[in-house]
Amino acid sequence: MSFGFLGIQFGFALQNANVSRIFETLGARVEDIPILWIAAPITGLIIQPIIGHLSDSTWNRFGRRRPYFMVGAFLTTLALFFMPNSPSLWIAAGMLWIMDASINISMEPFRAFVGDNLPSEQRTMGFAMQSFFIGTGAVVASALPYILTNWFGVPNTAEEGVIPLSVKLSFYIGGVVLFLSVLYTVLTSKEYSPEELAAFEKEKEKMSGVKNVPKVAITSGQFLRNGLIWTLVGAAATLLIYLSSLGEQNGQLYIVGGLLL
Template identity: 60%
Template sequence: MTTTTTDAATPVASRPRLSGWAIWNMCVGFFGIQIGFGLQNANTSRIFQTLGADVDSLAILWIAAPLTGLLIQPIVGHFSDRTWGPLGRRRPYFLVGAILTTVALLFMPHSRELWIAASMLWIMDASINITMEPFRAFVGDNLPQEQRTTGYAMQSFFIGAGAVFASCLPWMLSNWFDVASTAPEGVVPLSVRISFYVGGAALLAAVLWTVFTTREYSPEQIEAFEQARPETAPAPARGLSAWMTGGLIWIVVGALGFWAVQASGLAKELLILAGFIAGFGLLQVLTGLMRKGGGSNGLTEIMGDIFAMPKTMQGLAVVQFFSWFALFSMWIYMTPAVTAVHFASPDAASAGYAEGADWVGVLMGIYNGVAALAAFLIPVIAHRTGLRGAHAINLLLGAAGFFGVFLIRDPALLWLPMIGVGFAWASIVSMPYAILSNAVPGRKMGVYMGIFNIFIVVPQLVAATILGVILKTFFAEQAVFALVIGGVSFVLAAGASLLVPKEAA
């Protein structure tokens, strides 16, 4: 990357344009991150069921992933905005997260108890989040506005390519190299274990590529770029009464949720959602008390930034909620849905289940492969329809894909709906970030990208706490109906995309 030498007192009109090769190097690390993410998504439910988990308990076991992201990404974003050292601003976080993720990938498939596997999922997802959040800010830091759609589309390409590799690994090992895909009860199959070893090595290598082939603008240079941006009126500061009143309202709502769950005998998973609501209220009260005493720290700054979000970000929050609710329904329930409906083998120890689970890995690879190719088409679509219109079109294609899985009964044809899911996935991991990076100040790129993750995490938290309850209560625990619910959620996300404020287009 070519850097521009300046001091903070000398405004610079714009970040210089970067070459295609420089953008490529910036995004290679996402190939590795998605290998870890893809292995997690395609195999975690399989590992849990192998270790004895019931279908209606899968969602609560998956809750580690959104909870860790909720806590870690805003914190990592806040501190990465303030980091500067020999490796720069974001790259130290890339490196630490990649090492920790690799270690988790090596250990998770050796779990012999369900609680150990759930703990390893927690560690793995925390590590992935440490690496992933700064990568989003990295593009916004280094590219001028007119290249950011291309930069996030390039990340989308690597996300798709990495997930294809990860999702297909168990299937390739069992079908091409005759590695066993079944194992005694309570033991993770060899094909899955080897996939995690290979994935860990590839993840670390890809992130190291980006760490050592890129450079970053210094804080002084970022500040100079920011001085050249048109000034926008700052959001009014939130007063003490607003912090205290708002916090108490959230605490009361959370407490009422606790009471309702206990009194009515609802599923205990809902206690987690009530706890999240009450916890957010408590953070508001703490922030108010700290600010009253004149204190300023990471918590008060992050909470202040949450309530000072640009209107564009507020509109995108709704889109993200329905988009990621849909995705999480697929990641949790695709394996039990396909193995039960399309392979008639709900027993996790059966050969039919193993065959169906391997096929799900291939389907995940297909939609990610489509996403890798769609990454080159999305900027073209966005040029014709605007960012909001392009995102809405792709989300509707995702809805059609989810409904297709429900309607199709021949497992050999399930690749067809994965095309629509692939376009939706490519758009979800690129378009909102392109819109957001143009709407937030560069000096706060990291923290706002981290806060933006809240609107990815909250829908996953909601899905993890209510989907199991819904399936058990209304659909006789038939996992395939979770995909129907996900399809409806995608339709709602598409409508919300068209309502994002005009400055996001």
């Protein structure tokens, strides 16, 4: 059930460990790299709630979460194959947005998968297994260029403007591992229909004698009010940075105000 997280973390770890190197190889200045990395928080902020809501509302013959697993895994694999072959800096920056969005398409339903399939008393163990595969994938993927160079003699350097072979092979291997691990989870895991989940909850209520009280939904007015509050906070933070010397010393602080907006 959690094995697919091994591949998802492979993708994240390769991205985090090597994309800055790819940017520099393609001509990015060190001081420009942070703004190129804005893709990660922005895509997570946008994609995660959308995919979470859509997967909660989905049910078809392929299941609830598994269609998102496969779509995200397929897109991420393509992005991992293409990223180290980017011909220019801005194409690589665009691929980072695509890769991060694709990973989030698979990752968010995976987080809910354990909660869907396991009773509350087993969820701690389920999430612990997710953490185990996350840690394993992160360590192995981060070390992959080193392993290829020092254990198998794959070159770790190349001509100026060319991505080294060790980085390219690491992304190719990561793409294969990601797709196969997610595919394994899809083929070997069962999902319960909304009717079955509702029946489980009723049976649990009968056995425990405690009835689950549904949460009160947030109204559109409350949602709008909260959004306006955070917009004002972001505008105030941006104005404070502009009026103080902080903006002149570090222009990247404007990103903080922009994220709040």
